[in-house]
Amino acid sequence: MKTLLDCQRGEKVKVAKLNAAYDLKQRLISFGIMKDAVVEVLEHAPRKKTIEVKVGKMKLALRSQEAAQIEVKDI
């Protein structure tokens, strides 16, 4: 199972499933991270603690723990 955390910088993937608890799930959805959304990984913070992704035209910062709960598939 591949998650958003496993993606390299510059990689573009599609969201397959959100394995997050209710609150985080709602939060992700309100930012447009939901099934079939295309997500691009832009930057990693030092030691990959935080990652920056692009959803549509918006850029988002996610902690590694959160990124690991987003299941993705290659396009």
Next chain:
Amino acid sequence: MQSINIKACPVIAKHIKVALVGQPNVGKSMLINSVSNAHLHVGNFSGVTVDKTEVLFDYKDYNFTVVDLPGTYAFTDYTIEERVTHDYLCAEEYDIIINVVDSTNLEKNLQLTSELLTMSKKLVIALNMSDEAEKEGIEIDAEYMSELLNIPCVKVSAATKMGIEDLIDAVIQKYESDKNEPKLIFSEAVEEEISTIVEYLQKHKYEARNSYRNIAINLLKENKKTYAKLHDNPIWTELQPILIEASKHIELHHDTDDIKEAFAEEYAAFNRGIVAEVVKQTKNIESKTLTEKIDSILIHPIFGIPIFLFFMWGLFQLTFTLGNIPMEWIDGFFGWLGSAVAPTIGNDDIRSLVVDGIIGGVGAVVLFTPNIIILFIGIALLETTGYMSRVAFLLDGFFHKFGLHGQSFIPLVTGFGCSIPAYMSARILKNDRDRLLTLFIIGFMSCGARLPVYVLFTGAFFAQSMAGNILFGIYISGALLGLVFAKILKLTAFKGVDEPFVMEMPKYRLPSVKLIWHTVLTQTIMYLKKAGTFIAGAAMLIWFLSNYPHNLDLDKEYSVKIEKAVDANEKAMFENKLAEEQLGQSYLGRIGKLTEPLFAPLGFDWKMNVALQAGLAAKEVVVSTLGVLYSMGGDVDETSKSLADNIRQNIPFASAVAFIVVIMIYLPCLAATTVFAKEAGSWKYAVYLFFFTSVVAYVLAFIAYRVTLLIT
């Protein structure tokens, strides 16, 4: 409508109350400033941490009230902003909603719009940032969009003021016309269930203000308010099984067990359809936008943090060097005011109250205004350019180790200047628990008002060459203690799951001078008003406690001695002695002596107790209280050489160390504590803070005292 030409007459004019809603960073504040060019009144609602702003203006024959609601991504009630906005939209009275959307990112913005569509309110969409969209080659067919959604959509630009009048005209037109239902079409599976519920409601002739369709949608979305309304109705028993069946069907269709997720996907699909119809991308998007180019430097894995530290260093340099210039003028002004006012008051007591109490106390607060303005400008710049999110991104990893959030950084840094703006800037933390934890830690960052105390004591006990290092050590150890206690609090009082860190990284924007001016001005006035009125009260109280009861016998006794004094030196000595004795038997002195046993384990005498307790009102008071108590008269500052000598002679080194530890940790000042209570949401937390800081200060001061005794 009457066509008599009386413009803006309050009797004839119609009032339109507009709720301004949109996602964060869509330029709502800027839009409200462009609309109400000659705005008459900006008021802040009290009682909520995040402010709604109300702006009034007249246009044609109408009287507008625009309520600027905090930006929200969706109605999940996750953050304070979301709750404030959602509650306002559901419960308050207003005529029409303006939904501000960012034209350059329409699809994401429509996600909130689709939630607004089922609220059954009149709605106008403002397609903001049209100029920017044009530059990026995004063409939106506003007319076609209005037709598709059955809602007026107007292209505007708050920055260039384009289309502002069209927008207000559209609002008026919508206000005067009848309500019509917006078009929001779902997938077949959902539409099927909606019509089943609508049929059921029609059959039972359920009475409601909202349309049956909207009620059905809200029921399916598990909207709590709609549920509550129907729950008490007899039709509920029959409706419930239908609803359960419908939810199951929809969830199955979306392959999820979460109906909200299913609806989010429905909305997203609808919005994708709208965007595909009305948006044309004429220019090819550059492979790397300007924001991405800047980001590759500013959030660089290696250079990112040093660049940020350089910016912070620059801000602090400015705060202290630039801020010092007007500080001298302000200091001079209050000194002049005091000496100018003094001769006009005949009564000794009232003169002392006005000059020493009120002018002195308020002056001490106003003195810090320049630093605070510079700090506010710096923070406003960080916020409006979009750099703040990058800092949070860079620092979240480090802060997370101590249980803090990346965004805790800004309030903590601000805390070195003054705790009041620091408490206020903790608002950027969206999550209640993260914000509370940060609020509790801010006090560990030594504020500017504690500096005089540190300077006085380090100067008294250390050589000039060492004093600077000791001072730096005090600041650093305070900050480190703060991080340690953040971790401890996180493991105990604020235990719980780590809050997710999901944050938008907005596009970089050049800050608008008008917006920054507006923000800084409002905040500064608030600081002056709240802290000022409060400090005036506290200063009067301290003045009263230290002046009453006044022992006339002592006056008589000493006036004889002073008259007999041989030279000016002896005379001054007697005057100081009188002041000391008067203070010793004043209420403040009595409190100091009463609490002596409590502080004895820390090696404090009653004078130090009084200084510490006076310091609860404001740290500025500590030095002047020590000055009075050690018989130097009230007019002293940290540079007066002989006060330092006096302290060295009267206070043992170990007690002095314990004293500094207490100053470092206990409550910053009463004004800050009031702000803390307001920002934390309850006075209960201020009580917790008082006990937390007092206990920590006491225990650490005790340890410091014992250890110093051992090693010296």
